[in-house]
Amino acid sequence: MEPETEKIIENLRETRLLSKISLLSLANQVDISHSHLYYIESKRVIPSVDLIVKLAKALKINPVVLFE
Numbered sequence: 001m002e003p004e005t006e007k008i009i010e011n012l013r014e015t016r017l018l019s020k021i022s023l024l025s026l027a028n029q030v031d032i033s034h035s036h037l038y039y040i041e042s043k044r045v046i047p048s049v050d051l052i053v054k055l056a057k058a059l060k061i062n063p064v065v066l067f068e
Helices: 003-020 024-031 033-042 049-058 063-067
Strands: none
Touching: 003 033, 003 049, 003 063, 024 033, 024 049, 049 063
């Protein structure tokens, strides 16, 4: 996995935890299984750009924040 991709995933997880949103709740909001989101956050699966955008919107942040 590329370092840039790892950073996006780390930012996603950190943002979710700071927002106090459960894995299950966020997964339900973007219509994926909680296990799929778990695999993303544990860096076993690389999310698509479309999914990253959906997750950012569900977290009420600009998707660009995840890329910083």
